[in-house]
Amino acid sequence: MFTPRERTGDPLLPFHLFVKPQAPATDVTRPTMFPMFNNLPPELQLRLLGLCDAPSLYQLMQTSSAVRAEATKMFYARDDVWYTVRVEWLLDDSGYPGPVWHSTQFAKLVQQVEVDFIWLHGEFSDAGSSEPRAHIRIQRLWETLIQVFPSAKRVLLYEKKHREKAIPLEQVYEAVIRGCPPNLAALICTREYVTDYRICERHFWRYSANAGFTTIPLVPSSIDRVLLPKKKFTGLLGHYQRHLMRREHLTLRQRGLKQAYIDAAERQILEEVEEQGLLCPYNGYETKIFQPGQWLLHTWDTYPPHDEVTDTSQHYFFIVYQPVVGLRQEATSALDTAQVAFRKDAQEFLDELIQRQTDFGTRGGEKYHQSVANARHQLEHDPDYAHEGPVEKCTTYDWLVRIFGNG
Incomplete structure (x- = not known):
């Protein structure tokens, strides 16, 4: 009926909605078992699994021991799903599990990661100068990302701040992409004004040393942006x-x-x-x-x-x-x-x-x-x-006391 959305209007699905079956069967006489599946040739089994959507694969991961391994592999390998995290968790919290409510165990299996920035340029604004701070932060970003997401193959850096149309991406963006480990494919997504109505559209960029930044024909509506599932709360x-x-x-x-x-x-x-x-x-x-x-x-x-x-x-x-x-x-x-x-x-x-x-x-x-x-x-x-620093410098502790303790 309606899709959950961010402040920018971009769809963003909580994990439990992403894996929720879209249309449960209403016919009680409809078969719910496929006993002959295990007798099919392996290549046909894989073909049938490949036709399953993400909710179906997730259900098979939980219930079917016969196909759990293949269903799990296909679920995490989907190239139309990006799991989102905020850059602050990677840069400022060093990827520790304490500051976030999502499951860091699930994150270890994710292959496509979207890192959300309010303003990418602002996070690394001196990357093109002789100051070392930005280069250290770029290195920390990629080191933390591959530590938290060891299975990641593709990374999308999504900048939420609007840009004026046709302005080239600055040197800082190149510095960030150049810091990407060779086993990862990195893209940048920007929001650009396209009309006098202050209407924006998203553009996806790929970088190469020879051609610089070039746009790629990735349609935002063709992908799912998903929050990581929750951790076990205790x-x-x-x-x-x-x-x-x-x-x-x-x-x-x-x-x-x-x-x-x-x-x-x-x-x-x-x-x-x-x-x-x-x-x-x-x-x-x-x-x-x-x-x-x-x-x-x-x-x-x-x-x-x-x-x-x-x-x-x-x-x-x-x-x-x-x-x-x-x-x-x-x-x-x-x-x-x-x-x-x-x-x-x-x-x-x-x-x-x-x-x-x-x-x-x-x-x-x-x-x-x-x-x-x-x-x-x-x-x-x-x-x-767990957090990186002592309790006295822990923002989780500080905000817990402020909110629950009316501090």
């Missing part, structure tokens, strides 16, 4: 990281709902005012839209975004797009139902946070001091929550 830190995971999933949902509502509104309005075009109804924007999809992209790429903040309590806010008045009910009834479910889940999330804060205790109290001691002990002794 102890107080597990409660905290489960909280972070739920927050991220809810944020992706609300942005997916926003796109779906805007898309429905745009289609209807353009049908009604085809010749005159659609003037953006938000104050301060003289944008006129004539083609389907333009208003949608405009709303993502403007600042401030066309949203309404509905809750700013508990350090967080969830944005719920307010549907345009006059939309046909048949176009939005399913979305309205989804928005009700989203509001319910968001409220449950906030209620659970309040309970966690109560359980943590009031600053200065005995319960509070015990919670702090438990968090420190887990950070120091639990390998799933």
Whole structure:
């Protein structure tokens, strides 16, 4: 019905949705067993497995001992799936498992990795100068990446900051790509303005020493961007990281709902005012839209975004797009139902946070001091929550106390 999305409007799927079967069988008489599969020639077995989508392969990995090895191999080898991580985890946290809520064991098998940057140039801005800092960070990026993703074969460096069209990629991008280990294929993805409406499109770049950077015909809609699956949550830190995971999933949902509502509104309005075009109804924007999809992209790429903040309590806010008045009910009834479910889940999330804060205790109290001691002990002794530095310099500890301890 709608796809979870990032602030940029790009689809990003939580792992549990990515591997969820798309259309479960409704016919109870439909066979669910294939007892003759093992009697087929090996090449035909492989051919049948090759026709399976990612959810089917994942189910076979969990349930079928006969084909588990081949299904696992095919699942991780899919070239249309990129697993995303933030560059801060690789550069600033050195790939330690403690700062992240995803499974670092799963990461060891991933073959395609997308590293997300807000601004790639800013992370390595002195790579073309005599200063050593950027070169050290480039080296750390690649060393950490191959340590955390030892099975990786392809890496996509995705820069979220918009660029003006037709400006060549600077020397810093070349320096980053040149640092890539020879056993990895590295690409860069940029977002570039293409119209006066401040609408962006994504471009994919490959680098070679002879030709420099050249664009490649990779269509964004043909790939899946997926979050790594969750780790096993244990102890107080597990409660905290489960909280972070739920927050991220809810944020992706609300942005997916926003796109779906805007898309429905745009289609209807353009049908009604085809010749005159659609003037953006938000104050301060003289944008006129004539083609389907333009208003949608405009709303993502403007600042401030066309949203309404509905809750700013508990350090967080969830944005719920307010549907345009006059939309046909048949176009939005399913979305309205989804928005009700989203509001319910968001409220449950906030209620659970309040309970966690109560359980943590009031600053200065005995319960509070015990919670702090438990968090420190887990950070120091639990390998799933290991950090590079001491607890005193650990951002996970700092933010746990701020959020659960109302610090």
